[in-house]
Amino acid sequence: MELCIWGDVVISASEMRLITYPYSEDSNQGKQYMNTRCPAWCDRILLSASARDLILKPESEEKSVVYDNIGPNVCMGDHKPVFLSFRVTAGAGKSCQRGEMIFCEAPL
Template structure:
């Protein structure tokens, strides 16, 4: 599996909005985490159609300096 490094994020103290940290390089320091509270953070419209999702967790919320990457796949076993 091939993936790009994730960017560092921070909350801008003036605007209160999340933005890229320009002083740090992208990194492959993604975390593996999942629980019931995280479930809604990585659901995507394309997940239901294809049974596969690969992307950032929590695109709309601040989680930390890195946006963790999620891979979720449905596999049919016979």
């Protein structure tokens, strides 16, 4: 997916890239890459700039962000799913600067 079409609305967590493709599909080789293609960073977490600012803390603060792949030693096919785990303080962040509603209730 070309992220440039989204402008500054959606960004990739590019500081936290993992090579997640192409893994061998042999069940005995969970960590082995296939020799068919170059390794790639095709499984990513997408964040808004404001969300990224909330979870990526300055170097002086304790890091509580974990970005990794699922099943690093297990064969799962040619891709390894990725996950992002983080803590955010209740009430952290700013209200939406563009005025759009991010969550809304459906009418009854």
